[in-house]
Amino acid sequence: MTFNILISDPLSEEGIYPLRQSAELNIVIDTTNTPEELVSKIGDFDALLVRSQTQVTRELIEKATNLKMIGRAGVGVDNIDLDAATEHGIIVVNAPDGNTNSAAEHTMAMLMSLARKIPQAFNSLKNQQWDRKSFIGVELKNKTLGIVGLGRIGAEVAHRAKGQRMNVIAYDPFLTEEKAKKLGIDFGSVEDVLKVSDFITVHTPLLKETRHLINKKAFEMMKDGVRIINCARGGIIDEDALYDAIVSKKVAGAALDVFEEEPFVDHKLLTLPEVIATPHLGASTIEAQESVAVDVSVDVVNFFNGGAVQNPVNLPSVSKEVLAKIAPFFDLAEKLGVFLSRLQNDVIEEITIHYAGDLANFDVRPLTRNTVKGLLKRNLGTHVNDVNAKLLADRFGIKINEHKTTTTKGFLNMITVEVATAKGTKRVAGTLLNGLGPRIVKIDNYVVDIVPEGHLLFIKHLDQPGAIGRVGTLLADEHINIATMQVGRSAAGGDAIMLLKVDNHVEHTEVTRLKELSDIYDVEVIDL
Ligand SMILES: NC(=O)c1ccc[n+]([C@@H]2O[C@H](COP(=O)([O-])OP(=O)(O)OC[C@H]3O[C@@H](n4cnc5c(N)ncnc54)[C@H](O)[C@@H]3O)[C@@H](O)[C@H]2O)c1
Numbered sequence: 001m002t003f004n005i006l007i008s009d010p011l012s013e014e015g016i017y018p019l020r021q022s023a024e025l026n027i028v029i030d031t032t033n034t035p036e037e038l039v040s041k042i043g044d045f046d047a048l049l050v051r052s053q054t055q056v057t058r059e060l061i062e063k064a065t066n067l068k069m070i071g072r073a074g075v076g077v078d079n080i081d082l083d084a085a086t087e088h089g090i091i092v093v094n095a096p097d098g099n100t101n102s103a104a105e106h107t108m109a110m111l112m113s114l115a116r117k118i119p120q121a122f123n124s125l126k127n128q129q130w131d132r133k134s135f136i137g138v139e140l141k142n143k144t145l146g147i148v149g150l151g152r153i154g155a156e157v158a159h160r161a162k163g164q165r166m167n168v169i170a171y172d173p174f175l176t177e178e179k180a181k182k183l184g185i186d187f188g189s190v191e192d193v194l195k196v197s198d199f200i201t202v203h204t205p206l207l208k209e210t211r212h213l214i215n216k217k218a219f220e221m222m223k224d225g226v227r228i229i230n231c232a233r234g235g236i237i238d239e240d241a242l243y244d245a246i247v248s249k250k251v252a253g254a255a256l257d258v259f260e261e262e263p264f265v266d267h268k269l270l271t272l273p274e275v276i277a278t279p280h281l282g283a284s285t286i287e288a289q290e291s292v293a294v295d296v297s298v299d300v301v302n303f304f305n306g307g308a309v310q311n312p313v314n315l316p317s318v319s320k321e322v323l324a325k326i327a328p329f330f331d332l333a334e335k336l337g338v339f340l341s342r343l344q345n346d347v348i349e350e351i352t353i354h355y356a357g358d359l360a361n362f363d364v365r366p367l368t369r370n371t372v373k374g375l376l377k378r379n380l381g382t383h384v385n386d387v388n389a390k391l392l393a394d395r396f397g398i399k400i401n402e403h404k405t406t407t408t409k410g411f412l413n414m415i416t417v418e419v420a421t422a423k424g425t426k427r428v429a430g431t432l433l434n435g436l437g438p439r440i441v442k443i444d445n446y447v448v449d450i451v452p453e454g455h456l457l458f459i460k461h462l463d464q465p466g467a468i469g470r471v472g473t474l475l476a477d478e479h480i481n482i483a484t485m486q487v488g489r490s491a492a493g494g495d496a497i498m499l500l501k502v503d504n505h506v507e508h509t510e511v512t513r514l515k516e517l518s519d520i521y522d523v524e525v526i527d528l
């Protein structure tokens with residue numbers, strides 16, 4: 001099978017080498033599309049790879065009938081409508097680490113250029129002026145740098161600023177006093193940071209809560225003569241308020257790599273001599289571009305080969321170590337869901353998944369999603385996938401519970417899936433046998449040992465002599481070969497089950513005939 005991949009923003013050719021190496025991926029590079037052109041052709045593609053230029057809107061996603069994946073070669077995903085992607089079951093991945101260093105270095109370059117007015121002095125020289133008076137700068141040493149947002153880039157900037165012998169104070173909702181101490185920096189609220197800093201740099205994503213975080217009120221709290229740097233996202237700083245604060249001399253200067261509207265050719269902030277700027281170049285180094293393109297390409301290759309991705313944005317991300325531990329259970333989890341969906345025909349109200357044994361020590365959310373996907377597939381078909389499984393369950397009002405216990409009986413690990421409906425509860429349990437692979441080991445209270453693959457027939461019957469024989473004869477009449485058979489019963493003469501593995505899919509007419517046999521209550525075909 002071939003998958004069509006559209007690259008709609010410039011990506012490093014060296015970085016997309018993993019894509020080129022993959023025979024089943026057909027790569028189209030077209031970075032010149034207007035939004036309308038993109039909408040008209042997106043239906044042909046299975047994956048779309050972008051940087052920050054391409055606007056991946058809801059309208060585009062709605063036309064992307066074959067799209068399974070959006071890859072962002074970089075950090076910020078504010079150009080992608082994540083809700084729309086999730087609703088359509090499209091996984092979004094990014095490359096969060098590849099450009100951290102370049103963005104931190106660019107921030108330091110902007111900080112120093114701002115302090116020493118290097119761009120302004122250079123411009124003046126280019127204009128044939130030898131002017132040594134207009135460009136008196138300030139030192140960084142012993143000045144305070146305030147960092148708002150101490151994530152990957154913020155933390156790298158903090159290290160570098162300390163190298164310049166600056167005092168550093170930071171605010172981040174996840175920064176604790178202890179962590180700040182370890183980094184050798186001060187910790188405070190946003191207000192503390194704004195009040196005491198000589199330079200303020202922002203490194204948050206652009207979110208509802210961070211839009212215009214640095215606004216008129218924030219500028220009023222700052223020291224006179226403060227200098228501002230934004231190499232994160234346009235919109236974190238209110239540009240009108242910044243303009244006014246510079247004109248009123250509250251702010252001595254600003255260094256901006258990002259803007260509320262990009263791209264532009266004309267910007268009122270650039271009319272001010274105190275402002276220096278670059279056109280969103282934080283990640284524009286050979287190294288960063290190669291690195292982000294490799295990261296996102298590897299995820300594309302993994303995804304289309306059925307593997308797990310490293311940097312999902314609309315799924316909870318799990319570390320490599322955890323992924324290695326839980327990956328062998330992915331298939332089992334989904335198959336338990338599919339199996340159980342066939343054992344009941346009522347509206348599911350609640351799904352409970354019990355993880356027992358060593359598995360309970362890990363983040364099992366990806367397994368839960370796979371199980372839910374398996375359960376919903378019966379009614380939703382390919383419309384449900386790992387990305388939207390929980391969202392769809394939510395929409396149908398299905399409650400999902402996860403239980404964990406490290407103790408198990410008999411097996412090292414066990415996953416038990418339980419569904420509650422108005423008519424009662426049904427349950428199936430499975431394990432991964434060392435060296436032998438997945439097994440279904442329990443159906444309700446019946447102990448079984450079934451490899452969850454191929455064509456299965458699940459038959460409920462009365463434990464009476466001849467019941468098994470009648471089923472065998474009928475299947476033989478229909479030329480259906482039985483590969484393996486397991487039986488179980490609650491008590492002699494009571495309810496019993498037969499679980500048969502057969503060589504072919506069993507058709508509806510054959511199921512009807514089986515159901516007509518005496519002592520047979522129910523027959524379900526389960527294709528795994
Ligand atoms: N200019 C460029 O070319 C360029 C390059 C790379 C990244 N970026 C941008 O830089 C920013 C930071 O990237 P990163 O990789 O460090 O991301 P990150 O996720 O590692 O860090 C962001 C931090 O912001 C914090 N945060 C969130 N809301 C906050 C709030 N209200 N107040 C304070 N802190 C808050 C988070 O807790 C997190 O620690 C992003 O906006 C990213 O898009 C820009």
Ligand SMILES: O=C(O)[C@H](O)COP(=O)(O)O
Pocket residue numbers: 051052053073074075076077099232280282283284
């Ligand atoms: O969020 C990012 O990774 C940066 O803003 C880089 O954007 P770019 O890939 O368009 O340079």
